[in-house]
Amino acid sequence: MAANTVEGPVAHHFNNMGQQLATVRFGMWLFLVTEVLFFGGAFCAYTAYRVWYPRDFEAGSAALNVGIASVNTFLLLTSSLTITLAIRSAYVGNRNGLMRNLLFTIALATAFLGLKAREYQIDYEEGLMPGSYTTMKPEAAKRDAELRDALQPLVPMLDAAVSEQEAIAFVPGKYPRVVRDPLAFYKFERLEHLFQKVSGRLNHAPDGFNENVVLALEEVHYKGERTDRIAPSEVAAEVDAIRALKVIPSKAELEAEAKKKHDKGEFNPSRVQLFFMFYYSMTGLHVLHMIVGLGLLTWQLIFARMGFFDHKSRYVYIEVMSLYWHFVDMAWMFLLPLLYLCGPHTSGQAVEQFQMAIGLTHSGH
Amino acid sequence: MSHSTHAVAHDQESIHHEATPNARSFVTFAVLAGMAALALFIGFSDLGAMKVVASLAVATVQACVLAYFFMDLRAADKLTWLAAVSGIFWVFLMFLFILTDFITRHLGVL
Numbered sequence: 001m002a003a004n005t006v007e008g009p010v011a012h013h014f015n016n017m018g019q020q021l022a023t024v025r026f027g028m029w030l031f032l033v034t035e036v037l038f039f040g041g042a043f044c045a046y047t048a049y050r051v052w053y054p055r056d057f058e059a060g061s062a063a064l065n066v067g068i069a070s071v072n073t074f075l076l077l078t079s080s081l082t083i084t085l086a087i088r089s090a091y092v093g094n095r096n097g098l099m100r101n102l103l104f105t106i107a108l109a110t111a112f113l114g115l116k117a118r119e120y121q122i123d124y125e126e127g128l129m130p131g132s133y134t135t136m137k138p139e140a141a142k143r144d145a146e147l148r149d150a151l152q153p154l155v156p157m158l159d160a161a162v163s164e165q166e167a168i169a170f171v172p173g174k175y176p177r178v179v180r181d182p183l184a185f186y187k188f189e190r191l192e193h194l195f196q197k198v199s200g201r202l203n204h205a206p207d208g209f210n211e212n213v214v215l216a217l218e219e220v221h222y223k224g225e226r227t228d229r230i231a232p233s234e235v236a237a238e239v240d241a242i243r244a245l246k247v248i249p250s251k252a253e254l255e256a257e258a259k260k261k262h263d264k265g266e267f268n269p270s271r272v273q274l275f276f277m278f279y280y281s282m283t284g285l286h287v288l289h290m291i292v293g294l295g296l297l298t299w300q301l302i303f304a305r306m307g308f309f310d311h312k313s314r315y316v317y318i319e320v321m322s323l324y325w326h327f328v329d330m331a332w333m334f335l336l337p338l339l340y341l342c343g344p345h346t347s348g349q350a351v352e353q354f355q356m357a358i359g360l361t362h363s364g365h
Numbered sequence: 366m367s368h369s370t371h372a373v374a375h376d377q378e379s380i381h382h383e384a385t386p387n388a389r390s391f392v393t394f395a396v397l398a399g400m401a402a403l404a405l406f407i408g409f410s411d412l413g414a415m416k417v418v419a420s421l422a423v424a425t426v427q428a429c430v431l432a433y434f435f436m437d438l439r440a441a442d443k444l445t446w447l448a449a450v451s452g453i454f455w456v457f458l459m460f461l462f463i464l465t466d467f468i469t470r471h472l473g474v475l
Contacts, residue, residue: 337420341408
């Protein structure tokens with residue numbers, strides 16, 4: 001039975017070469033399904049938070065180096081081409097062509113990773129790190145004293161609000177929670193939100209948030225740190241607004257207010273940090289995949305040199321390796337628009353950033 | 366026996382399977398590079414809320430071209446297609462159930 005045009009050794013547990021090749025491919029595809037779900041989880045979390053904090057994500061993205069990302073996009077795409085050419089070389093039994101194309105792919109991947117490393121270095125120097133605030137806005141420290149004054153009225157308000165918990169009612173426009181006095185509860189929520197903004201804590205846990213608010217207050221009030229998120233005058237204005245409340249605003253009013261803030265382009269630096277958490281974990285995961293891929297490519301290059309792929313049927317191992325490599329490229333196709341191009345950028349800026357990154361020009365400072 | 370019938374079916378599907386000719390790879394690359402340029406053009410323009418939609422549309426088409434030509438779904442057997450479609454379907458389910466919860470919380474409030 002002439003099962004396939006490709007001939008070579010068939011492992012004992014397969015009927016013929018056709019079945020063997022199909023099984024090898026299927027194994028890699030199954031692995032890729034788990035990879036899709038792996039990256040899918042990260043993209044899903046990203047989506048949830050971007051829907052919640054669109055302005056903050058755009059602000060974070062605007063600070064990234066799009067020049068390097070643009071160049072890297074084409075490097076990775078070209079490596080997808082060279083790996084495909086490598087399959088063809090193996091298929092037609094051209095050992096030198098195979099080695100050349102594998103080498104091109106390795107070179108392109110190495111260039112990508114080198115630029116990516118340079119990009120992380122620039123990000124670090126610019127203070128674009130989760131948990132780092134002072135470098136983002138150096139003037140922040142000066143405002144500590146002012147902010148502490150603005151926060152003073154919050155202390156008695158907090159005490160009063162905490163005692164109003166544990167009752168029964170639903171607050172309109174909010175997720176349901178048991179409260180006795182909806183207005184007091186609403187004021188408490190606004191206070192909690194203000195604390196979050198000041199302290200940078202992200203807390204959506206319905207239970208135990210009293211404790212978190214107290215901790216956040218202590219952190220801000222006693223240590224006077226991390227105060228660049230919100231202007232002291234804004235804190236004072238919000239405290240006055242909360243005090244003056246006589247009725248709970250309707251959902252429509254709250255939404256109109258939220259929209260007004262959104263349209264003004266206001267963002268919360270602590271949530272910009274959240275964007276950077278996504279940026280580092282998602283690009284880091286991608287880099288990790290590239291390093292693994294680079295290892296596999298090198299391994300195949302060594303085997304090619306030893307003549308392993310001179311058995312033509314073994315081109316399938318290059319092919320399944322290429323499936324993995326294409327998948328890494330595919331992940332990048334989504335990372336580019338979601339992380340780098342999410343905020344406002346221009347092509348001129350990209351060119352400038354790339355030149356600066358590779359040392360052709362110097363940045364202003 | 367059904368086992369041998371199955372093996373023959375595999376053979377039939379594999380007979381036409383060959384490594385992509387270089388000319389086709391170059392064309393695929395040119396198309397993908399063009400779309401990457403388009404993705405950057407969209408990213409550097411000011412489309413407001415439509416930017417993310419346009420960007421993701423381009424990325425999706427790019428991913429499909431990549432999977433169909435470079436990843437050889439074009440010549441793949443049914444089992445491979447099943448794996449690819451299952452992956453997309455499971456991710457869809459994950460997005461559906463998780464986002465149903467998350468994006469309906471805190472609607473516009475605070």
